[in-house]
Amino acid sequence: MIDLAAAIDLVERTAAPLPPRRQRLADAVGRPLAGPVVADCDSPPFDRAMMDGFAVTAADFGTADEIVELEVAMDLAAGDATTATVRAGRCMRIMTGAPVPRSADAVVPVECAVDGTAGAHAGGRVRLRDSRFRPGQHVGRQGTAFRRGQEILHAGDVLTPAAVGLAAEAGATHVIAAARVRVAILSTGSELVPCDTVPDAGRIRNSNGPMLAAAVAALGAEPIELGIAPDRPESLRSAVAAGLGADVLVLSGGVSAGDLDLVPATFSGCGVTKVFHKVRLKPGKPVWFGVLRRAASTPTLVFGLPGNPASSLVCFQLFVRPAIHMLAGAPREHWHLPRAAARLVAAVKSPPDRPVYLPCRLTRSGAVLEAEPLPWTGAADLVGLATADGLLALPAGGRIHEPGETVEVLYDSDGR
Numbered sequence: 443m444i445d446l447a448a449a450i451d452l453v454e455r456t457a458a459p460l461p462p463r464r465q466r467l468a469d470a471v472g473r474p475l476a477g478p479v480v481a482d483c484d485s486p487p488f489d490r491a492m493m494d495g496f497a498v499t500a501a502d503f504g505t506a507d508e509i510v511e512l513e514v515a516m517d518l519a520a521g522d523a524t525t526a527t528v529r530a531g532r533c534m535r536i537m538t539g540a541p542v543p544r545s546a547d548a549v550v551p552v553e554c555a556v557d558g559t560a561g562a563h564a565g566g567r568v569r570l571r572d573s574r575f576r577p578g579q580h581v582g583r584q585g586t587a588f589r590r591g592q593e594i595l596h597a598g599d600v601l602t603p604a605a606v607g608l609a610a611e612a613g614a615t616h617v618i619a620a621a622r623v624r625v626a627i628l629s630t631g632s633e634l635v636p637c638d639t640v641p642d643a644g645r646i647r648n649s650n651g652p653m654l655a656a657a658v659a660a661l662g663a664e665p666i667e668l669g670i671a672p673d674r675p676e677s678l679r680s681a682v683a684a685g686l687g688a689d690v691l692v693l694s695g696g697v698s699a700g701d702l703d704l705v706p707a708t709f710s711g712c713g714v715t716k717v718f719h720k721v722r723l724k725p726g727k728p729v730w731f732g733v734l735r736r737a738a739s740t741p742t743l744v745f746g747l748p749g750n751p752a753s754s755l756v757c758f759q760l761f762v763r764p765a766i767h768m769l770a771g772a773p774r775e776h777w778h779l780p781r782a783a784a785r786l787v788a789a790v791k792s793p794p795d796r797p798v799y800l801p802c803r804l805t806r807s808g809a810v811l812e813a814e815p816l817p818w819t820g821a822a823d824l825v826g827l828a829t830a831d832g833l834l835a836l837p838a839g840g841r842i843h844e845p846g847e848t849v850e851v852l853y854d855s856d857g858r
């Protein structure tokens with residue numbers, strides 16, 4: 443059994459940023475690019491109408507407020523292509539997004555049609571008055587946003603939704619970006635049934651699976667849910683082997699000292715090297731951590747979390763969260779849950795031998811943060827945690843912390 447600080451230090455020493463990966467555009471949103479995006483086309487790709495109206499030649503428009511009558515030579519809709527030219531005295535009815543003929547200088551909006559001619563189409567005549575007319579108006583000229591061959595996004599740029607749109611416009615279906623950490627989640631225990639079924643006698647729903655998947659997703663990583671493995675060596679072994687293909691395997695259950703706690707032996711059998719097992723911590727003492735190193739690929743970090751849901755979540759926040767952030771290349775200040783000093787509003791007792799993390803509710807009272815411990819029956823109890831917005835972190839010591847005392851709290855700014 444090791445101290446919490448030593449265990450966290452071992453996780454930090456073991457996790458290293460993953461190399462960037464080529465990935466689908468939509469999968470890379472929110473992460474920095476590792477290479478540029480180069481446009482394969484101009485934007486706009488052709489001279490394009492920006493309004494519904496009539497494509498005209500500026501030469502037909504003289505003084506402001508003069509009414510100009512033109513013959514409508516053809517209709518152009520978005521998606522049409524044309525090589526036709528607009529001759530003097532003529533125009534083309536044009537819709538937003540349609541290509542503007544080369545010889546046209548401007549689009550006069552349909553709102554400028556007078557004398558009931560706004561509905562004029564090919565073969566008809568339109569009367570236009572545009573007091574604000576200027577050559578070039580309402581035409582998006584080819585290549586004015588970006589040019590083919592131009593670097594439109596650069597290494598280091600964070601792929602925002604707008605940047606995804608820009609890259610998609612420029613023909614980039616894939617980008618090279620900081621890796622999205624793939625986290626396999628495996629729940630173990632012969633008593634578990636999927637949470638969408640009603641458990642038989644003696645069985646319970648797998649609540650850790652959805653909970654840990656949600657915690658992984660809240661960090662921007664990719665949860666890969668492997669479901670449930672019963673406490674049988676062969677089933678466990680094949681499920682663990684499947685999880686070892688991910689960047690991180692987060693398993694819950696089967697790491698304590700019971701007869702059917704087969705997980706540590708299974709990890710060893712799969713070639714995972716133990717870094718630590720059992721930490722001076724409440725809840726979460728049985729937690730296991732190791733690493734699988736292979737010649738040709740990045741290591742897989744392996745966490746065996748205790749099966750009790752509150753233990754699982756506390757261990758996730760203390761050990762798995764920083765590992766995922768480190769693999770993703772996040773700056774150090776993001777690795778761990780933020781900490782703050784808070785004033786205790788009710789008495790709470792620490793265990794004699796281990797630091798404890800208890801659910802609490804945080805409120806601001808002027809400049810002071812107040813922490814109210816929530817009722818909590820122990821490691822299996824998610825009720826308190828589900829309504830908490832912080833964790834009260836008390837050192838070992840077996841003493842009563844009185845109301846008004848300053849204590850340390852952790853709060854989750856990613857997950858809620």
Ligand code: AMP
Nearest residue numbers: 629631648649650651695696748749750
């Ligand atoms: P274990 O760590 O396997 O000894 O399990 C400790 C306790 O957590 C037992 O009461 C299990 O039934 C329970 N438990 C284990 N896995 C889960 C899970 N995925 N969801 C909910 N409870 C679990």
Ligand code: MG
Nearest residue numbers: 631695696749
């Ligand atoms: Mg078990």
